[in-house]
Amino acid sequence: MPDLDVDLFVIGGGSGGVRAARIAAGYGAKVMLAEEFRMGGTCVIRGCVPKKLLVYASRFPDAFHDAAGFGWTLPEPSFDWSKLVAAKEKEVTRLEGIYTRTQENAGVTVVKSRAVLEDAHTVHLLADGRRVRAKTILIATGAKPNLADFPGIEHTITSNEAFDLKRFPKRILIAGGGYIALEFAGLFAGLGSEVTVIYRGDNVLRGFDEDLRQILTATYKEHGIRFIFNDVIGKIESNLQVVESTSQVDESALELSVTTRKGEQLIVDQVMMAIGRSPNTAGLGLEAAGVALDKIGAVKVDDSSRSNVPHIYAVGDVTNRVNLTPVAIREGHAFADSVFGGKPWQTDHSLIPTAVFTTPEIGTVGLTEAEAIEKFAVIDIYKTSFRPMKATLSGSTDRTLMKIVVDGETDRVLGVHIFSEDAGEMAQLLGIALKAGATKAQFDATMAVHPTAAEELVTLRTRTTRHERAVAAT
Numbered sequence: 001m002p003d004l005d006v007d008l009f010v011i012g013g014g015s016g017g018v019r020a021a022r023i024a025a026g027y028g029a030k031v032m033l034a035e036e037f038r039m040g041g042t043c044v045i046r047g048c049v050p051k052k053l054l055v056y057a058s059r060f061p062d063a064f065h066d067a068a069g070f071g072w073t074l075p076e077p078s079f080d081w082s083k084l085v086a087a088k089e090k091e092v093t094r095l096e097g098i099y100t101r102t103q104e105n106a107g108v109t110v111v112k113s114r115a116v117l118e119d120a121h122t123v124h125l126l127a128d129g130r131r132v133r134a135k136t137i138l139i140a141t142g143a144k145p146n147l148a149d150f151p152g153i154e155h156t157i158t159s160n161e162a163f164d165l166k167r168f169p170k171r172i173l174i175a176g177g178g179y180i181a182l183e184f185a186g187l188f189a190g191l192g193s194e195v196t197v198i199y200r201g202d203n204v205l206r207g208f209d210e211d212l213r214q215i216l217t218a219t220y221k222e223h224g225i226r227f228i229f230n231d232v233i234g235k236i237e238s239n240l241q242v243v244e245s246t247s248q249v250d251e252s253a254l255e256l257s258v259t260t261r262k263g264e265q266l267i268v269d270q271v272m273m274a275i276g277r278s279p280n281t282a283g284l285g286l287e288a289a290g291v292a293l294d295k296i297g298a299v300k301v302d303d304s305s306r307s308n309v310p311h312i313y314a315v316g317d318v319t320n321r322v323n324l325t326p327v328a329i330r331e332g333h334a335f336a337d338s339v340f341g342g343k344p345w346q347t348d349h350s351l352i353p354t355a356v357f358t359t360p361e362i363g364t365v366g367l368t369e370a371e372a373i374e375k376f377a378v379i380d381i382y383k384t385s386f387r388p389m390k391a392t393l394s395g396s397t398d399r400t401l402m403k404i405v406v407d408g409e410t411d412r413v414l415g416v417h418i419f420s421e422d423a424g425e426m427a428q429l430l431g432i433a434l435k436a437g438a439t440k441a442q443f444d445a446t447m448a449v450h451p452t453a454a455e456e457l458v459t460l461r462t463r464t465t466r467h468e469r470a471v472a473a474t
């Protein structure tokens, strides 16, 4: 096709898009990338990175409190939300600059524009009206927060806005039961908000191991977080008044009156919707390009991230496979190596270690107890719950939980689930062990690091439970 402008057009400058663009350019491909918001995407601008910074901030009050048990006397600490937001913004802006420069240094042309497909080879750049013809197209547009349909939804925020609130919410209602809802509940509570979580089910973190779900809810309740289960928001009314003299809205006294479907009433300063995310495919021109979507709007792809249109690929959250940054990055890398580097490989989506940055953290890899019972005939559970050493002097009542799920027939470790300080760090290393196919005997043969919390993982000798599938009578 002689009229082509670029070898690869990447739509979206987030985790998956930037990796794919840089690697493809490194193989000599002529690459253009369009980003409509800020380079770095969700993870860098309004996801993993700013969230972790806020989580760090939220843990200081515990440290100040714990210090007394270790002999420290501190002056009364005070907290300034606007200083935290400004510091976070400075770091995010620094990273955004690095992301742009890294692309440009690799030879990628970065365009600050929304990009829409006009047909299977033509990308329309809305910022300046240009049309770019591409041989290969990569959709890496990520996902966006879901909203619900109830009167007053316009008064709510999502995680997108939560990082830049002008006013610190003294009382916040968070709707949702996924990891984002729970992380924000923990961080706002740590920073001093009165937090309520409302969720339609009867416990949060569906899909995580049941013991983790229970210990997290119990710990959060002890930290003063309130849960409303089996209910959802019915309506929200705001007291916002327009100041007549200026026609401006006076937000300083903003109060929201929330009524749940079951009739409970709450007065809060903010309501945050964290009820899931959906693939960002609306208005992208995918129909015009003939790209097939699944029923929630995700781009349907094969194991090589290829859509039904052979030269159009998609990676990351827009494909709704495993919606995590390292997964998007790896899918982007595999795509670029395979299509432009002559080194085909596919992303392995099994045994992905992951963390939930609640306080304490959740770190997990592999099958939950319930999933293992479904899949294997004999399952052994090794479990321990204890007060971490630091709590002996700090007085904290938080408990640590560690659980190992083992195939009782082969001794292979199928899953490990941890609720502890630094559980995310532990999950990363456990991911290597499980990926290598470690057995429980190999865990046992590993020398402990003492004194640590993680040493429990190699000293757990006594089985807690064995589940054996009943053998059908012949």
Ligand code: FAD
Pocket: 011, 012, 013, 014, 015, 016, 017, 034, 035, 036, 037, 038, 040, 041, 042, 043, 044, 046, 047, 048, 049, 051, 113, 114, 115, 116, 140, 141, 142, 143, 159, 180, 280, 284, 315, 316, 317, 318, 323, 324, 325, 326, 328
């Ligand atoms: P994104 O990073 O979302 O990038 C897509 C980009 O495409 C965006 O920048 C968007 O502006 C742009 N775009 C969309 N449409 C167009 C268009 N038409 N034209 C031009 N540009 C467009 N993951 C983890 O692994 N660990 C975590 O701790 C973690 N925490 C998170 C916390 C929050 C609050 C959120 C929301 C997410 C978190 N995630 C975390 C998930 C992680 O951010 C995503 O999995 C990851 O960003 C997906 O990368 P992506 O490239 O698919 O999409």
